[in-house]
Amino acid sequence: MEQPMDAVEFPGNWDVSALAVDCAGLGVWEIAAAPAIWRCSPRCKELLGVAGSDDPLQALSEEDRKRFSEAIARAMRGGEFRLELRAGEHWLSATGRVVREGRGPASIVGTLQDITAQKAALEERELRLGEVAHDLLNPLSAIRLGIHIVRLGGPRVPEMLSRLDVLIGAVERIVADLLDFTRSRLGAPEHATVALADVCRSVIADASVVHPGRDIVLDVHDDPVGDWDGERLRQVVRNLIANALQHGDPHTAVEVSLVGFGDRAVISVVNRGPPVPDEVRAHLFEPFRRGRSTGTGVGLGLYIVKRIVEAHGGSVEMSSDESRTVFRVALPKR
Secondary structure (H helix, E strand, O other), X not given: OOOOOEEEOOOOOOOXXXXXXXXXXXXXXXXXXXXXXXXXXXXXXXXXOOOOOOOHHHHOOHHHHHHHHHHHHHHHHOOEEEEEEEEOOEEEEEXXXXXXXXXXXXXXXXEEEEOHHHHHHHHHHHHHHHHHHHHHHHHHHHHHHHHHHHHHXXXXXXXXXXXXXXXXXXXXXXXHHHHHXXXXXOOOOOOEEXXXXXXXXHHHHHHHHHOOOOOEEEEEOOOOEEEEOHHHHHHHHHHHHHHHHHHOOXXXXXXXXXXXXXXXXXXXXXXXOOOOOHHHHOOOOOOOOOOOOOOOOXXXXXXXXXXXXXXXXXXXXXXXXXXXXXXXXXXXXX
16 A cells, blocks of 8 residues: 655755755755655656646656656565656656665665656657668568569569669668668777879769769869868768769759868868758758658768768768759868
């Protein structure tokens, strides 16, 4: 049977460490064993959304109040108090330990922490992982069906083999994005003398093989040479060109230019077509964000660009209007 708990103000005789914890943003609380009295610090009540002599339990849902009482009962019998619960729009984490007096428990003391941001981040990550799984499942399912059609033979085989090649390429791009995402989060760049023009020519040659019907032009005003990680800069140029090919007008060329300004080099990638919508701009360089609702990939390309460029001490910016979209990468030559 549940015992009622009376809410009281933060007692003045709690020690300095409890006051310090409260000042650090964690709510401090204590529940006496008998009678069952819940003592809350000001921060604890603030997190729960109650004031004065209001009962903190009223901030919880009926289900959470039941879980709270059950967790207390378990802790009193022996063990640690740990519970996640909702108070209004916030997620809270309550942890505590039993304080014993003689052979029996005297009270439970613990802290209350706002974990709303962590819960939101976890939910966002799970959502993005689900999207990645979905992006992989679709082409894999189509590949399975295509293999079945090829095994049956007939006049559709050449067409289906071409389609399978495209589908496999889509899967490879998704996996490559995920690998680049992992690499961009690990370690510092490996610096060596690199000519940016060579990097751009190499990436453009590869992209032209994959997109034979698209024009990609390179304009080198000078030949910037610097102390950079050449392989990671290839990722930067590759991702920017892929983004331009995907979102630009397919009947216009993607333009890549290199300029040196003293101790800095600037790479610009331009595509013609509709401007980037305002609602997309705010999240353009965040992971798992697509620039458009259509297209392959998992929305990591521009995030990877930003991470690599910033690891080199540089910056990346985007401008977009009715005539063109431009991504500019500025890199110190070191």
